[in-house]
Amino acid sequence: MTISPDQAARFRDTFELMVANIGQAVLGKEHVVRLALTCLLTGGHLLLEDYPGTGKTSLARALARTVQGSHSRIQFTPDLLPTDVTGVQVYDQASRRFEFMRGPIFHSIVLADEINRASPKTQSALLEVMDEGRVTVDGISYDVGRPFMVIATQNPVEQAGTYPLPEAQLDRFLMKTSLDYPDHDAMVELLRTAAVRDRAAEVQPKVSAEILVPLGRLADAVTVRTETLSYVSRLTEATRRHKHTKLGVSARGALAYVRCAKTWAIAHGRTFVTPDDIRALAYPVLSHRIQVNAEAQFDGVTVEQVVNEVFTEIAAPLERVA
Incomplete structure (x- = not known):
């Protein structure tokens, strides 16, 4: 499948529409x-390592409302059971059979x-x-449907009594990033509109959830030159x-890097990936997949x-005109 400049432009316009819409709830x-889109x-899936009260829930809810998808929140605690996440078989006395009660994982976001x-x-x-x-x-397998995205959070400060995520699970997250605190202008705007208790609730749907899968397929068709693939490999x-x-x-992780770069490129209206796309996604895609050794940690x-x-160390390939 080859995409045209017009298709890339329509993708970019839809992407920008969603960014602006979610930005009403997550200022600045x-x-x-x-990155989340x-x-x-x-x-x-996205991992947010952030402090409490920075807007993580607002981001998830605004994202779900923008794409007309369902949303759930699971508060992870030490006594949470796997069935509290996935669901459980319950015996129905009327029908005299077990029925599967879906857990909160069965939502879009x-x-x-x-x-x-x-x-x-x-x-x-x-x-x-x-x-x-x-x-x-x-x-018995139950499909959670599409679109489906997990936004997981962890507090970088309070580590007492926590269970660090194993490398295998960290690698399941496509990206890791941080919302951090709002800047001065965003904070002033938040204070000015303090009467609005739930900004995410005011976000209006902009696209249908059904178009997200076709948009993803369109992103998969973005061209990545051999030189750029070699750059990622090196x-x-x-x-x-x-x-x-x-x-x-x-x-x-390398496969995830290329897939992200394709979406990032078409979100900017291009039909091909550039080395700049690779550089732009370096930290969110790579940082949680790298661990420094003990000696390096000691040296800071x-x-x-x-x-x-x-x-x-690795030189980027020269960009060519498409």
């Missing part, structure tokens, strides 16, 4: 909104709040759903052999420093 965070249209507070067993209940889009209970290889890393970007080396060094 356009870049994060763009890119994640949704790529068919991935699912906010998994403070995911690292739940036990590893409950965290693992998300793995199949995030990776395959279905839940299996008593040998970058991810460099993260694995870097002197400060004990874990680099996997093959799954950060993942961001490793990513910067890798991009300095």
Whole structure:
């Protein structure tokens, strides 16, 4: 499938419409909104490492309302059970048979709040759903439908009593980013409109959820030149052999990188990926897939420093006119 400039332009216009709409609820965070939409249209999941009260729930609800999708919030706690997430078989005395009661995971946009507070067993209940889009209970699979996106959060400060996400689950998240606190202008606007208790509730639907899958297929058809693919391969290889890393970007991470870059490119109205697209997505796509070794941690080396060094080491290919 080859996409035309007109198709790319229509994709960009739809993307911009959704960004502006969600921006009514999440003020001053356009870049994060763009990342979240890119994640949704790529068919991935988002991890937000952020402080309480920064608008994570508002982002999830505004995103769901914009695309006319359903939304749920799961507050992860140490006593949360896997069935509290996926659902459970319940015996119906009237029909004398078991019926599956769907859990809160069966929604378009699912906010998994403070995911690292739940036990590893409950965290693992998300793995199949995030990776395959279905839940299996008593040998029977139930599709969660499309679109489907998990937005998980974790508090970077309060780590007491938490269960850090294992590498296998971190790799299931397409991106990791942070909303952070609003800037001065956004904060003033929030205070000026303090009478509005629920900004996300005022967000009006702009597109139908049914168009998201076709939009994702359109993004899949974006051209990525061999030189750019080689660039991504060399970058991810460099993260694995870097002197400060004990874990680099996997093959799954490299695939996720390319898929994200395709969506990011067409969201800007282009039919091809450029090295600038690769650089723009470096931190959100790569940072949670890299772990520095103990010696580097002792020396204060950060993942961001490793990513910067890798991009300095690996030269980008020259851009050609499409």
